[in-house]
Amino acid sequence: MQIKKTLIGLIGTVILIGAMGVSVFANNSSDTAYSFKVSNSKKYTSFRSKLDDTSATIKVSSGSKVIVYVHGSTLQITSSDCTYGTPKTVGISSTYTYLPNTVYEDDYSYARLAIKSATGSSFTSSGVWSPDSV
Amino acid sequence: MKNKLNTLMLFSFIAITMLFTACDTELNKDNISDQSSISRTASVYNIDMESGNSSYITVTVKDFKIIEDKITDLNAEPFKEIPDFVDEDGNIKSDYDFAVITLSLLSETNTTACVSGSTLMLENNYFECFYNDSPVDDSNTKQSGYVELTSNTEKEINIGFFINKDSISDSSEFIFYPQFVDTGEEGPSIDITDMLSD
Numbered sequence: 096m097q098i099k100k101t102l103i104g105l106i107g108t109v110i111l112i113g114a115m116g117v118s119v120f121a122n123n124s125s126d127t128a129y130s131f132k133v134s135n136s137k138k139y140t141s142f143r144s145k146l147d148d149t150s151a152t153i154k155v156s157s158g159s160k161v162i163v164y165v166h167g168s169t170l171q172i173t174s175s176d177c178t179y180g181t182p183k184t185v186g187i188s189s190t191y192t193y194l195p196n197t198v199y200e201d202d203y204s205y206a207r208l209a210i211k212s213a214t215g216s217s218f219t220s221s222g223v224w225s226p227d228s229v
Numbered sequence: 230m231k232n233k234l235n236t237l238m239l240f241s242f243i244a245i246t247m248l249f250t251a252c253d254t255e256l257n258k259d260n261i262s263d264q265s266s267i268s269r270t271a272s273v274y275n276i277d278m279e280s281g282n283s284s285y286i287t288v289t290v291k292d293f294k295i296i297e298d299k300i301t302d303l304n305a306e307p308f309k310e311i312p313d314f315v316d317e318d319g320n321i322k323s324d325y326d327f328a329v330i331t332l333s334l335l336s337e338t339n340t341t342a343c344v345s346g347s348t349l350m351l352e353n354n355y356f357e358c359f360y361n362d363s364p365v366d367d368s369n370t371k372q373s374g375y376v377e378l379t380s381n382t383e384k385e386i387n388i389g390f391f392i393n394k395d396s397i398s399d400s401s402e403f404i405f406y407p408q409f410v411d412t413g414e415e416g417p418s419i420d421i422t423d424m425l426s427d
Contacts, residue, residue: 122311123359124370124371125345125370125371125372125373125374126343126345126371126372126374126375127343127345127346127374127411128276128278128343128346128409128410128411129410129411129412129413130276130410130411130412131411131412131413132413138413139413140411140413141346141348141408141411142355143357144313144357146311146312146313152371156278156281157281171355191371221276221278221281221410222278223278223343223371225371229370229371
């Protein structure tokens with residue numbers, strides 16, 4: 096009986112893996128989308144795993160210009176500003192902006208972006224971001 | 230007279246016991262009925278980042294399973310690219326298992342949804358999606374989390390999460406948070422605890 100269960104489990108796994116294709120997200124450079132209202136105070140994205148020391152990226156698709164910071168965290172509760180150099184001001188673009196940071200070097204496991212308005216007014220900013228880059 | 234009274238009391242006791250048993254059975258049936266009617270479906274907000282159009286997508290969890298150890302023996306190559314979870318031979322590191330959730334996605338409009346924003350919560354630890362078997366562009370890492378949907382056509386996909394073994398053994402519940410756009414607000418959740426087979 097046990098052998099039969101093991102065999103069924105193994106066959107199931109083989110079928111599942113066979114159907115899986117090859118799309119595992121390399122480091123953590125896959126995009127996730129965000130869309131929220133920004134103002135003069137920082138608004139945060141969700142936390143994502145920081146897997147290497149590459150820059151984070153952002154591509155803004157709607158809204159006005161925003162200032163973007165990269166924060167690091169260990170427990171996904173609070174976070175510290177790990178932006179390297181001057182925070183980037185980013186507007187709508189079809190290309191990615193790289194966001195240098197020290198999240199990985201500072202031994203944090205998670206990153207999130209802190210985004211605020213660069214114009215002084217409130218508006219909805221939408222786009223995509225990733226904690227690592229290729 | 231005393232014997233008659235004793236017999237009457239005995240029958241009364243048996244009758245009351247049977248009544249309670251019947252009520253208990255009925256209660257259990259209700260519980261089972263409630264269990265089977267737990268919703269596996271949520272309506273999830275989406276923005277197509279190309280067109281800017283927003284809509285809601287119906288997400289249904291079809292299956293949930295946890296794969297231990299052997300996944301990379303069968304298809305190791307792509308997993309080597311994520312060294313935090315996979316060793317140089319392509320095996321999942323001993324601290325982790327790989328959780329796979331099968332989803333059905335249904336949209337009323339043609340759109341593209343970014344499934345990699347979804348998370349799985351075990352005992353207050355959130356795990357992010359690291360795998361999607363139906364990407365828009367398999368060669369573009371940035372787009373590996375996107376799924377293309379045709380209007381009113383159900384699409385079934387598998388997404389995957391690397392989870393600490395300790396978290397799995399310590400967890401009494403598994404909550405799935407489907408998310409396509411991070412709006413800064415908590416979205417819908419689906420309790421998938423009882424979908425996990427032994």
